[in-house]
Amino acid sequence: MGITRVGIGIGLTAGALALQIPGAAAAGDSGLDIRQSAHGSTVTVSTTACGAETYGKGESELAGAFHLFAGPRKGVLTGEFTLPEGTSAGTDTVTVKCPPRIKLTDSYELAVRDPDGAVEAGFGPAGNTAPQLALGAALVAAAAAGGLVRMRHRSGARRT
Numbered sequence: 001m002g003i004t005r006v007g008i009g010i011g012l013t014a015g016a017l018a019l020q021i022p023g024a025a026a027a028g029d030s031g032l033d034i035r036q037s038a039h040g041s042t043v044t045v046s047t048t049a050c051g052a053e054t055y056g057k058g059e060s061e062l063a064g065a066f067h068l069f070a071g072p073r074k075g076v077l078t079g080e081f082t083l084p085e086g087t088s089a090g091t092d093t094v095t096v097k098c099p100p101r102i103k104l105t106d107s108y109e110l111a112v113r114d115p116d117g118a119v120e121a122g123f124g125p126a127g128n129t130a131p132q133l134a135l136g137a138a139l140v141a142a143a144a145a146g147g148l149v150r151m152r153h154r155s156g157a158r159r160t
């Protein structure tokens with residue numbers, strides 16, 4: 001019976017992960033992964049579209065030319081550039097070229113200021129944590145009670 005439950009759990013987990021694949025594949029249409037640092041001045045560009053190449057050239061509309069070199073994993077080219085001082089909010093377009101004839105272009109939104117304040121992730125305003133704490137405490141208490149009932153039930157079954 002225990003093996004069946006484990007098999008069902010693994011099957012449900014694999015099914016949930018399989019449903020995520022089309023969304024993840026559609027998210028990176030250009031083949032470029034563009035990430036801006038938290039303070040907003042350094043931008044990192046990575047790609048796997050160049051295949052076995054170990055070098056590529058890139059150009060940002062705002063920051064100019066930069067180079068891509070072999071990254072931490074095989075087949076990944078990574079490069080960085082620094083945005084000029086005084087860059088305002090908006091978008092920047094990055095173009096990457098790899099030999100022999102690969103050209104990738106993508107745009108990203110600029111984050112030009114440090115974030116301030118809390119992140120709103122549901123349950124109302126970020127400052128109101130009482131419902132979250134109450135819900136968390138209730139879930140922990142229910143799990144503990146369920147575990148206690150199960151342990152007591154098993155120990156009683158062994159006595160007979």
